[in-house]
Amino acid sequence: MRNIVLFGPPGAGKGTQSELIVKAFNLIHLSTGDLLRSEIKDQTQLGLEAKSLMDAGKLVPDNVVIGMIRNKIEANKNAAGFIFDGFPRTPEQAQALDTLLEEHNEAISAMISMEVEDAELIARLLERGKLSGRVDDQNEEVIGNRLSVYKEQTEVVKDFYLKQNKTKTVNGLGTIEEVFGRIKALISQA
Numbered sequence: 001m002r003n004i005v006l007f008g009p010p011g012a013g014k015g016t017q018s019e020l021i022v023k024a025f026n027l028i029h030l031s032t033g034d035l036l037r038s039e040i041k042d043q044t045q046l047g048l049e050a051k052s053l054m055d056a057g058k059l060v061p062d063n064v065v066i067g068m069i070r071n072k073i074e075a076n077k078n079a080a081g082f083i084f085d086g087f088p089r090t091p092e093q094a095q096a097l098d099t100l101l102e103e104h105n106e107a108i109s110a111m112i113s114m115e116v117e118d119a120e121l122i123a124r125l126l127e128r129g130k131l132s133g134r135v136d137d138q139n140e141e142v143i144g145n146r147l148s149v150y151k152e153q154t155e156v157v158k159d160f161y162l163k164q165n166k167t168k169t170v171n172g173l174g175t176i177e178e179v180f181g182r183i184k185a186l187i188s189q190a
Ligand code: ADP
Pocket: 009, 010, 011, 032, 033, 034, 036, 053, 054, 055, 057, 058, 059, 060, 061, 062, 065, 085, 086, 087, 088, 089, 093, 136, 146
């Protein structure tokens, strides 16, 4: 399997690039944000509990997202590989993912970190908020919280994969195609 972690702050373009990666490499896209929004839409208990945290820009508990990812890995045993988008967001999630994959004699092939500066992220998220209706993209305070959470809790995940020699960084500025070209080159080597 080819298992890729697509990493970066909110608004870096992970979802957009995931769509292109899935087509080019035939991988299964697992976005914890999408999975959580689908639970909210279906008004499940899990969705109800996650909603207030997400609307405030906070992380939902590790065990919740790890459980969702476990179910998806179990359900797709014959996949060519996975692209993990928005997960792992804490070192605990990264460790749990390694353990889950090990149980299937698999591992992360590479972690691709998309680098975009804050001012650009804020502008992109506000623009997305106008189009998508996502509550967490429409409020500058919530966007600020998410960027703080990224810096305080998530950015260290880079070190987790650096220790395994798996972290690769790409410049996330440029057209969608330009950024995809950079990512494609890295995944081809992974
Ligand atoms: P973005 O990357 O633009 O912030 P996501 O769709 O990845 O958007 O995530 C939206 C929200 O869902 C996050 O702010 C957080 O509340 C929750 N979430 C998503 N993935 C995780 C995760 N791996 N761990 C904890 N919370 C998560």
